[in-house]
Amino acid sequence: MANSYIRFDWAMKRLLRNKANFNVLEGLLTTLLKENIHIQKLLESESNQEEEFDKYNRVDMLAENDKGELFLVEIQNNNEYAYFQRMLFGTSKLVTEYINRGEGYEKVRKVYSINIVYFSLGHGKDYVYHGKTEFKGIHKGDILELTPFQKQTFKADTVSQLYPEYYILKVNDFNSVAKSPLEEWIYYLNTGEIPDNATAPGLDKAREQLKLDKMSKEELKAYYRHLDNIVILKSNIFTEREEGRVEGRAEGEKSKQLEIARNLKRMGLSTADTCKATGLSAEEVERL
Structure with a gap:
């Protein structure tokens, strides 16, 4: 099992942009969001350096599902003190870029920001965090809700469903035995290894598509340089x-x-x- 599969951060950069390999990323998103995610296409995203500064470069993958919701998947190896603000910038950019000029605000699209970080981000005891926007009354303590008309119009049950949602996977902080599908994914993201008994969506595809022995000599050379x-x-x-x-x-x-x-x-x-x-x-x- 050990060292026989390509690390996910490298796969994101080189392999998972291929439509034939979408099912691996779909498996991660399905496991995290607990709903079936089917990527229809890749949208325009930042170019990715592959040479001298490869070890510091972030990897973005921007996709949308069949409901038109946008997914920004980002992997970051380098410690960045303003990463929280960077997450905000990324989602804000998506919101403004993917609405046509002249369209009403009801056309603003839902955005999910999935952040896989290989460094210590913030101070906390967990290894997976979820953030969303809610409006809480400062006097009564109640959560502001949508009206029945808004629920019907926006196809949403809560205000938070209209706003970007953030997931942070602090994979280096996971040091336990994988007991759930999400933990199986975190284990793979951390170690590059897939347990033989893993059943999480997408990991079966990763076993088939992300094997080291499928890489050419040149690809292996670049991959091992990445690991170094x-x-x-x-x-x-x-x-x-x-x-x-x-x-x-x-x-x-x-x-x-x-x-x-x-x-x-x-x-x-x-x-x-x-x-x-x-x-x-x-x-x-x-x-x-």
Whole structure:
């Protein structure tokens, strides 16, 4: 099982744009949204770099289902501090781009933003998050609802169904045994491995279509370079974090030393004795 399948982030970039392979992505969306999703076509999306900056580049796939709803699927390996705003920008761009000039606002299309992130995004204990828009009364605490006419006109039951919805899959935070279809998908997204007993929609197709032995020598060479870049990226992120912790501890120790030195000076201790007690230089003590 191990290392016999292509990682999903690479497959998104190179293989899943092929209509013959749509069923893999459809399986992920079906599992996540708990409804049958059938991709009709790929819509226009950002171009994707494949060379030098491949390890930092995001991969977008934009699709629509048979209800005309739009799906923005994005994979991000690189840590980006403003990623939440980037998600908002992506959905906002879709909303405005896919409405014809002169059409009424009732033609605004539903957008789902599916974000597969291979870094620590925000602070939370879960590995899958879902976000939607609701309007809550500040006095009564009730949720603002659609009128019967609006429900009939917009084919929606709640206000939140009219607004973009966001899913964040923090795949690196999953370290358990896969016990559900979604967890089977998260496990594959994290490890690139598909358990033999996995039954989640789309993973059976991934077994057939995303095998390493189906790749040419050139494709394998590029793929392994991609894996090396991911390892380097993770190593850089880990190193930066550790250096930050070390620097933070050092700055904390320095702050304690300076505070002790201030107190010693207030007590009338000489500069020389203060230096001996704190380990600070005479110049540092004199500046206090």
